[in-house]
Amino acid sequence: MGLRLQLVRDGEVLFELPLEMGEWDPGALRSEIEGLEEEIPRLRMVYDALSNETRMRMLCEMSQGLDRRFSDLMDELELNQKIVSEGLRRMMRSDLLERVETHPREVRYRPSPLGFASLLMCVAARRVIEEMERENGE
Numbered sequence: 001m002g003l004r005l006q007l008v009r010d011g012e013v014l015f016e017l018p019l020e021m022g023e024w025d026p027g028a029l030r031s032e033i034e035g036l037e038e039e040i041p042r043l044r045m046v047y048d049a050l051s052n053e054t055r056m057r058m059l060c061e062m063s064q065g066l067d068r069r070f071s072d073l074m075d076e077l078e079l080n081q082k083i084v085s086e087g088l089r090r091m092m093r094s095d096l097l098e099r100v101e102t103h104p105r106e107v108r109y110r111p112s113p114l115g116f117a118s119l120l121m122c123v124a125a126r127r128v129i130e131e132m133e134r135e136n137g138e
Contacts, residue, residue: 004016058073062109062111062115063119
């Protein structure tokens with residue numbers, strides 16, 4: 001049995017994803033790919049938001065456990081106003097961020113549940129790549 005990813009809730013395996021083609025039932029694989037194709041526009045929005053290094057760094061920064069103000073992101077990541085504004089706008093449009101208004105002049109941003117899960121999927125992808133490279137002796 002090769003590498004697998006699992007989606008588990010309260011100890012129950014909701015979904016198991018074999019990472020080797022030979023371990024898939026052809027019908028099950030076809031069904032999953034068809035489901036993926038139906039969701040391409042939605043997935044593309046998420047991947048588009050995460051495909052930029054600066055936006056990924058912003059999401060990583062906001063995932064450190066604290067809500068971040070616009071100015072915090074500018075200062076901590078040494079970014080200009082236009083880049084932060086565009087990054088926040090794209091991630092908000094993709095439902096990756098939540099805007100939290102604590103006072104009329106105090107706005108903070110934090111990852112939405114989808115944003116945090118999407119970031120962790122990137123962590124999982126990094127680990128999968130490392131493991132596959134290790135298996136292939138790279």
